[in-house]
Amino acid sequence: MRISLSNFPTRTTHIPLLWLLTLALAFLPCLIVGAAAPTVTGIRFSNSPPDGQHNFYTVDDEIEVEVTFSEAVTVSGKPRLTLIFDDASISDEVYATYDDGSGTSTLTFTYEVAEGERDHDGVAIKANSLKLNSGRIRNAADEEANLAHNSVSEDSSRKVDTLVTYLALGEEHVPASPILFNEIGNAARTAHDWIELRNTTNKARSVDDWELSIITKDKDDESIVKLPDEEIPANSTLLIVNRDPGSTPLAAGIEFGSTDKGYGAKHLYLVAEELELPNDGRFMLILRDDDRDTGTLRALVDIAGNHFADTSSVPLDAGNVWVRDERRDGHEKNAWEEAEYTGLGYDRGAEDSLSNGGTPGYDNEAIKDRISEFDSEAQITISEIMLTTGRGRVPQWIELYNNSLTDAVNLNGWHLEIENYTSEDVLVSRYAKITFQKDLYVLPNQTVLIVSNAARTAEKYAFPSGTRVYNLYDRHRDDLDIESRWDAVLSQEGFYLALADRRSPNKPIDEVGNLDGKRQTRDEPTWELPPVLTEDGARVSLIRRYGDAKNDGQAAARDGKKRNAWISAANVKLVGDTYYGDTTDLGNPGFRAGGPLPVQLSSFQVEHTEAGIVIKWATESELNNAGFNILRREAKEGEFKPINATLIAGAGTTGERNTYQFVDTTAKTGIVYYYQLEDVSFAGERQTLATHRPRGQLSAAGKLTTTWGDLKRQD
Template sequence: MRRIPWYIFLFTQWLWAQTETNVEALRAFAQQKQQEWQQLRQAAEAFARANGIPIRQEFPDGTVIEIQKLVDGILYVYITHNANAAVTTRTDRLWPGGSLGLSLTGSGYTQLGEWDSGAVLTSHQELSGRVTQVDGATSLSDHATHVAGTMIASGVDARAKGMAYQANLRAFDWNNDESEMANEAASGLEISNHSYGFITGWHFDGLNYHWYGDVNIDQNESYYFGFYDATARDWDQIAYDAPYYLIVKSAGNDRDDTAPAAGTAHTHNGSGSYTDTHYDDGWDNGGFDVLRSAAVSKNVLTVGAVGDIKDYTDATSVQMSSFSGWGPTDDGRIKPDISANGIDLFSSIASSNTAYDTYSGTSMATPNVSGTLALLQQHYKNTHGGSAMRAATLKALVIHTADEAGDYPGPDYSFGWGLLNARKAALVISEDQYQNVIDEQVLNNGGTYSRTINATGNEPLKVTIVWTDPPGTPPAAALDPPDTMLVNDLDLRIVRNSTTYYPWKLDRNNPTAAATNNSENDIDNVEQVYIENPAAGSYTIIVDHDGTLTNGSQAFSIIISGIDEFTNPPQNCSPTLISPSNGATNVPLSTVIEWEEVPDATSYDLYFGTDGGGTSTPTNIVNGQTQTSNTYAPDLQPNTTYYIQIIPRNSQGTNSSCTTIWSFTTEGATEITAFPYTENFDNMSAIGTGNDWVNDTNDDGDWYVNSGSTPSTGTGPDQDHTTGTGNYVYVEASAGDVGYPHKTAVLLTPYFDFSTQNNPTMEFWYHMYGASMGNLYVDVYANGQWNTSVYQLEGQQSTSGTDWKVATINLADYKGGNVQRFRFRGVTGNSFQSDIAIDDVTIRGEAFHTFLAGSTEKYTFPNTGASVQFTVANSGDVTLETIKYDSDPGVVGTLPSGVMNISRERYWKITAISGTADGTYSLSLDLAGMSGINDYSTLYLLRRPDSSSPWTTVGTNNYSGSGTIVEWTGITGGFSEFAIGGGADNPLPVQLAAFQARSTTEGILLTWRTESEVMNQGFILYRKLENDTTWEIRADYLRHPALKGQGTTSRSTEYRFLDTDVQKGNTYQYQLADVDYEGKITRLKTVTITFTGEAIPETFVLKNAYPNPFNPEIHITFGLPEKRHVRLDIFDINGRKIRTLINDTRKAGWHTVTWNGKNDRGISVSSGTYIFRIQAQQDVASRKIVLLR
């Protein structure tokens, strides 16, 4: 009898496949695929036996490979994708005690599945009673057990706690997976995890190289990468027939697979021996186009792997792994879809019921996502009458709420749509009524979906649609065929008045380029329109389609956020103060206040202070109506009781019934304000016995004070850093102490206040010796926020028990607030040989660094423009401190021979604060902005021992020929003060020390000062309005005797001219020129000033920023009494630097700078409270500003 193909049968059931599970079609598909798999597997095993190829292999790193089928003479071989997850993806916020108050654990959730390389150890203490090995597989797999643990481990070992840690799991091995997936989908499975894929391109098995590709298609590259093949089609078909079943698939780890040396023998697809050449897998533009088969399916959720993230701040927080597979697909679709933590995940393995290990790979990132999705489905059912989301809805939700990652706004082919953010996704579910919309629709052939919404105007307007597209038709085998696999082409856009906003899309031919949004997307079944700064008001969302819809209609899911459709004020109050707990005592000053979020609130009235006694509302309201987050980072004082009242608010008002007042009392800590600060631990007998250094209690163990060697052999120091007989502190990795593997000990420093220091810097010495060395991280608390891993060391750094190393950390970016603190996090390695030690911690108010005895090192002192390359004598280490002064260094006596003048704009002081600086060194100085330089190559480096001594010339000018950095080499004789000198040709004949414009009540006063003049007849002042192109002579030495020059002189001379012919409000530019005896005119410098009719201030003045609150920009005005170096930074409320607006020298007078609400990467920041901090040399000020989108 002629068998009717399953796909013909399926298409008669199209209506069901849109909105209901097509059980009949899935069962037919399962039967067909089981027969196919059995036939192809038998052929593959026969081929393998004939060619001496193992059917299955397991490797020491946990990787497993197994032959699956033989198609057209080519083996298809599955491989597992190996290479703190809940914190990275914010899944912990959904757990009991999390900020959302949801208490989700996965308890009772039974619709979660796993296909993997073998059987899960169901009796493991983390999984016992909650895993069913459905297919009866008996070959235990570490990889499968690790993946299962990442999804559902109960947390017997807290480090291994899974995402949905009380959920149940249905497990299968990967053999015959498509048939089993279809049957499970027919029975109601909602989410399945697949951390494996076919070997593609290069594979090294520990002994031999293998290349998986088809040389008949392309010799250099495996055409399978990016190719929509039969497997991709089949997985799309399963998803299409099971609209409530979301398949979660690893992106693979092929990006860093490299080819062996030319001529190396290797197999083709596991057999034969060849010496031909093929590209590295990641050869394309640094690693693009390395996804295969199911990973390029349209309807699965493909997951990439990134590193661990403690505190997401912006896209730069997300660091790509070295291995994670990147898109595009051959037709240019956006893949992967999402990224999650896939590096160093600690989880259960199958060697015993208490065994654990740490694995990396997209195999690990994928269950991080799958387990989280189980919680999101559970939350949706809890809030939507027990109904589950369609797979397209869940996929749309994940994409819609992802955090930005990558170099540009929008999606890319590396991170996909960004980093999974479970907290945001859960909030959208909770707020699916007034602030957000989750909707499931069906678009009929020729139809249009339209919805009008009201944008808040103070946050982005974002709309995402996803649809489960019918399976595509694989193209003929070819390298990178561009055939579009999209079947039903829906189109999303947003319209306001005459403006149309289009979705993001990427260019397959330019994979590194930023996403664009200026036209329709006709290749993806995911579309998102993002309006970063919408004006408040009405917008219309439109979804229609191009062409004819296959099967007559297409179901789609839509997520909308950034809207305000409230009809009532918040109906609930925040029930819990999460951190610190209500009534807590001895609360650390480095505490961030956090309360449980209220779903229908858009902001909070936060009353916080020391008054009220707990019975009446504190008088101080923080940020008014703009406290949009549920966290607040105050500057806390020691031994103080604080009171908090939280009143939720939305556009309809506040919930006046929220009258609860919480309280807590801080610890009696003392801040250190005197610098330099040093700690060598010699006066401590144990941590906690002195000097306010303490061990954290929320970790795996403690740091210890020690002298001499540590108890373990082959690891740890033999003595302290300085005397050999003093103390140091360390982490003991042996069992019974901190232990291993990957155990953490956290050491907290005292509190500091270095906010008034110019250029604060920390230095400490570390010792990391041991064959299994772990990692050391330094975190900095500033402005109410822990900034994690501002410095990190990974793996063995020392070579012996006496090999101490030095680390230097610039702290200028962490001066926010009045409380700073440090946290040393030592993480042990894989064995006891991973002791970590530190010693001799120093904090100074200026940049400094220690150069090691007998070494040659180049170090750039931050924020000074100075770099020193120093060859240090063997007699001892040398510590140098460097300060840059933006002022006149002055001259005592006469300048050295050949030097005609000296720069009056800046100079440097480099001091050996310890050790004997008798070695040879080179000094590089960045002279950007220094006036009067014609030729960098003829500049002199001047040195003097102190300000009362004359200058001498040192070093040889070794200018590179480009840029503003000049290096002087071969310097001896120690360090002191340095300045820049010029000869007859450099700087200019008139050495101009200053040229300033000052607005007065009478006009614009122009003043300038020369330090020397050569054959100078006099000066010409040119003037024009700022936007004009033509200069006019406003005054010259022929008509104004006060502008006559001094001829040739080495004396300093001051000049002035008052321009009274000015109009208030006009902005003028003045240019100063000198005329030598030969009539040559040399233009020296230009200044710009707006005539205000006000006098230049006598002291530094900061005016109120305006408008405040603001959208889209704010103006900051300040006045300088004289020329100064100014730095103006924007910080968020947690003290993280957002933008540097000014970091240069400004003239005397009034200045206005504008901030457009974007960070240093040009990406708009969200609504909220920000702080700007301005430092004009000795004057420092800060103000709060409010951005309302």
């Protein structure tokens, strides 16, 4: 617009004031170009969680947010904006309040994390949530700011958890607690999850009023179990499971707090039905010495896991067993590693897999590699020998037995010396010394086989996945000069065997046979071996005799170089139909005769009384018997289920007669029940002893009895 003086009045001496003001207001928009209210141009988080907290804010930490405007603004009052937590015990939305920046274009809003709040996905900012809250945000021209803004999505580097304070520890911090999380079994099946606590001291420790809890994405420090008023023995472990170990791959043990301390294996277990470990490994276990402090940072004893991080930080995911380096804090990644399979702590039928790794219920050092590490009464002995190949059709085998009730041994690197009498049945070297070349674990009170060649077996329970068998043909055919896989490696007329550990190859820990074992001599057998075949051609093994069993089940082997140390399997009560080679074999491969034998029943009775159905049974002898289970079903083809809440304690090892009684108070009249009696050895082995079916319905007057002749062994 062009302004000309010719437009003004010609008389300039007096210009009315009102006329001038009107003219100024008319042209003011032309002089002030582009004026507008302040707007939000950016919004972001401006701080990060403190170092050492793994991307987590915790109690009393401040979350800061910067809001940038198009121009400097002045703030009065307490404007606020909304933060979103994915899991907060108070609310999913919390408010960051104005803190600083008035007079500039950048304002800071802060929120202080409160007890009980958590967000494992990352804090977010809600769109258009900046509110004046009775305050003001305006520019120098006193114009109110436009508060519209975008959202800020979840940021995994800014999470929230109120239990992380305990974890702000130096990387070299060593836990001072005497009881630690030692192993964790996160099974693919939740029903098989377990946790092992270890007493690292030389004296028993009480766990009265202690509590184990878990934090997961869906659980905020939730109790798993409160420990009873009992003690974990010195240098021992407590296994926490969610059901009786007998219904899982784990070996049976002694229930924590049980008055029956047992005669054999001493590992303890406690059933915690609430135990359930997430398969993704995102959890933290917390052990406290006061159950009143759940959900707080007080009374912490130990932790395991890193629930607030991804599995790349602390990998405790499913399908594996994890073992702890006790020098490290349980939240550190390098505190845990995958445990290998050994079989120790598991039912002998458990498969060889990482899901059955570790040594549940046993000390981490329970697997030895030399005899000097065993206690004074423990022995690794040659317990049974099959001397014939059955006319070259099936392999010979040598059974080794571990009589320790607490320790296992790895035979990798051990030595076996073999001397043979020169006879027609043996074509291999007269003398040889071999060194075992793979991991071969002999578990407490159990056995392994050294075989001349692989063969079939009816008892897969005794030899699961071949883990208890060592094949000489596969690994030592050159050492022994074996030409055919069916060649005999032991003479039926005379032999000598010596077993030595890896550290002392020239100091045998066991010697058996009727030769002297000296390579430079060609001696004659000092005594005649028993027949190796029956009259009808069945193979018969030689079974070693052991002395009288002690209360703890251990028994010393007789001198294996003397005739009276051996007996023909034809003259021994055998454990079921076990064989390695031929179905007609007479022998006990996989089970030491005189070791974990089945309980010998003499009677089994069922009687209906006013108190319920009374089940009675008697045993003539028991060996390594932890106890019994009573199972019941209502249909002929139904599933037998245990009805006793805890194991009915057995007598351990005894040659005396014992009687037992159990009352089924849940049975209903008018129903035909089937009952089954099962025994459980200290090694965790289970065997059905008898099945009973009442003839007709039970009545108050009916007494139903079976005797030994009526008992039926179940496969």
